[in-house]
Amino acid sequence: MKTGILSIIFFIIPIVVYVVSMAGGDLFSGPVMILLCIGLPVLGLFLGIGTKVKSLKITGIIGNSLILLVTGVIPLISMYFWNQA
Numbered sequence: 001m002k003t004g005i006l007s008i009i010f011f012i013i014p015i016v017v018y019v020v021s022m023a024g025g026d027l028f029s030g031p032v033m034i035l036l037c038i039g040l041p042v043l044g045l046f047l048g049i050g051t052k053v054k055s056l057k058i059t060g061i062i063g064n065s066l067i068l069l070v071t072g073v074i075p076l077i078s079m080y081f082w083n084q085a
Contacts, residue, residue, distance in 0.1 A: 003047045004056025010044030011063035018071055037071040
């Protein structure tokens with residue numbers, strides 16, 4: 001049960017940080033932002049996989065995967081195509 005709750009917490013923290021940073025707030029520097037928006041969802045994904053409660057497992061896996069998609073994969077792909085001359 002504790003790993004599932006940690007997974008949900010690791011899902012909520014990056015959402016809050018990402019929304020505040022997109023709204024114009026400058027909370028953290030680049031490396032800290034990357035750690036919070038990519039590192040925590042990776043940990044949350046592994047914790048979500050390891051939990052036994054089905055609802056927390058589904059929420060942890062889907063939520064953290066979506067956060068990784070929005071904060072990691074999409075910017076990486078757009079940066080690759082944006083820099084093509």
